[in-house]
Amino acid sequence: MKFDELNQDNWVLFAIKNYDNPQSVTYSDFEEDIKKFKYIKRLLRRHQTTGEFKKHLILNHIICLYNIFGDAATPLLFFKLETTYWSVLKAFLLFLDRLPPSLNNDIDEECLKELNLI
Numbered sequence: 001m002k003f004d005e006l007n008q009d010n011w012v013l014f015a016i017k018n019y020d021n022p023q024s025v026t027y028s029d030f031e032e033d034i035k036k037f038k039y040i041k042r043l044l045r046r047h048q049t050t051g052e053f054k055k056h057l058i059l060n061h062i063i064c065l066y067n068i069f070g071d072a073a074t075p076l077l078f079f080k081l082e083t084t085y086w087s088v089l090k091a092f093l094l095f096l097d098r099l100p101p102s103l104n105n106d107i108d109e110e111c112l113k114e115l116n117l118i
Contacts, residue, residue: 006079018072033068036061037080044085055114062092074098091115 006014015034024030040061047053065073074093081089091111093099099107 006075011076011079014072015069015076018069018076020070021068033064036065037076040065040077041081041085044081044088047088048084053111053114055111055118058092059096059115059118062096066096066098071098074100087111 012034016030019030019033021029021033024033040058043054043058043061062073062077065077069076077089077093078086087106087108088111090099090103090107091109092115094104094107094112095115
């Protein structure tokens with residue numbers, strides 16, 4: 001199967017293909033790791049609506065995703081998160097030096113300042 005463009009039909013297959021967690025034994029372990037995308041989305045939504053910014057927790061989830069999915073975490077993240085959260089996500093990825101050069105625009109500068117204080 002070719003993964004030229006991610007969509008609802010091939011997203012899970014792309015995630016499974018790039019999944020590398022030696023501690024995972026069952027499909028439920030994979031599902032638990034996939035929930036990190038939902039957690040990140042929830043934390044970004046909370047940041048946007050209430051201003052509550054749990055940068056360490058978001059950072060932890062993103063690092064875990066890169067440890068599990070490798071470089072495939074980048075397209076997986078951008079597919080799963082709405083475009084309204086992309087500028088903040090780009091700040092996190094730039095902070096981790098994981099942002100592709102082609103996406104190096106429209107970065108949330110305030111978020112990046114907060115991250116540089118860590």
